[in-house]
Amino acid sequence: MKSSCVIHKSRCLAPRSINGTEWSVLSSEEIKIFNQNVVCRSYNSGDIVFIEGDICKGLYFVESGLVGVKKMDADGRQVLLLLANPGDTLGYRPLLAKENHRATAEVMREAKICFLPKDIIHLLLSRNPQLGAKFLQRTARALGAADERFFEMVSLTARVRFIHLLKILQERCGYVVEDGSLCLELPVTRCEIASMLGIRSESFSRLVREIETEGFVHFSGSRITIANPELLFKEFDAALYPI
Amino acid sequence: MKSSCVIHKSRCLAPRSINGTEWSVLSSEEIKIFNQNVVCRSYNSGDIVFIEGDICKGLYFVESGLVGVKKMDADGRQVLLLLANPGDTLGYRPLLAKENHRATAEVMREAKICFLPKDIIHLLLSRNPQLGAKFLQRTARALGAADERFFEMVSLTARVRFIHLLKILQERCGYVVEDGSLCLELPVTRCEIASMLGIRSESFSRLVREIETEGFVHFSGSRITIANPELLFKEFDAALYPI
């Protein structure tokens, strides 16, 4: 850990991270408990937030930067499972299941992350049943998304999965240029994108070239320009609902 | 619906389905509410409990028989996602997420299934926060299992996934014979087993033959005899933790 990883208490969470989340049901006194116990820290790229197998100590709120959640496969390769952007929460699954972490969270771009210990969360959960109800809904939705993801992986081609990933990334790191085309910056290396799709980087390379030669999409470095996003994303919808 | 699908109220759930489940936290008065509102029914093989896209009306408790949870892939093929045995609950994910069903439940062997309407469940949840806490833990664990399943599908071979499935089925429909070998009855067709593994039935056929020629395992009809279960299951563990 470098010197930039300063530990400091902070009241930073109240306005930014509570509104519009499950924490919005907290009373002002509970918000006070929250803020008195939250600890914020800066992380450098490459720093580890938690490791697969660790006991879960609480919740992590990504305030800025980018965090990748990874798992090692049987051959020792890293598989990127999730990218956590500002506003995202990490570690609630093992916390609520009372299990250990099943994946590793690694900072991919200098980040500020706030931490709330699990004792405080359980205190808040016992004080305020509404918070539990919110978490319950959130977890059930995540379960649906996980099932969907599983089904997508076994039933769609790598190409369609890639188009879907572009559609998802678009919300996070895409912007529309004046001529109506969509531009997006891949936040991670192509190798990591490939691992998110469940393919090797070589296969991803070939996939990119294939799509590029069709004309709609242009790749240069980490920037992707999509001339006609509607048309491209329609291919994903068509693969899901082929009627 | 045939005449055997009689609708009848019943108090059947109290002893059998409550103990050892999340419902064990209910007070006796709450158990009364539960029992007054639960409706049990008999289903024939082939009957549909709910269909993908349906609004979720409540929870289903499988009392006897066998129910398959399926989804249609883009090419119109059925993928079997889950087998629900007596004691299993269906529909809690869409109920808690306040979403529609994302899969279809079809009875695969004559079954008795009890139903509790969602209003009652929400009433019980609001009366008893402990019930919510139990559901929260259950859902978070299911989320972990779903992630695990996803990871298994992308990182393990069909062969290893099949061995893992045998290991899971063993708990439900396996029994040890006098000479120490394990015997299990596949509850569904080979075609459906193949779909659970994410492969075609032809590929599954070849996989079975390959394993059979190695000698440890013998397949005849829906009966599988495993001479040395330890040795076979070790192959699964070795694939997961290859150190």
Add this chain to the structure above:
DNA sequence: CGCCAGGTTGATTTCGCTCAAGCAATGTGG
């Protein structure tokens, strides 16, 4: 008896993997 669903088998193709080489951009130590 013939039909037919479930299952098997073979031939061929497709998709993605492995291995290996090469290239461009970036970093680093002398």
Add this chain to the structure above:
DNA sequence: CCACATTGCTTGAGCGAAATCAACCTGGCG
């Protein structure tokens, strides 16, 4: 500042797993 290593990415050749297509078997059943 140059030589060299490193990292990320691409490309090609060959291979392997599973899909597809097609034929065929087999046992149950109307």
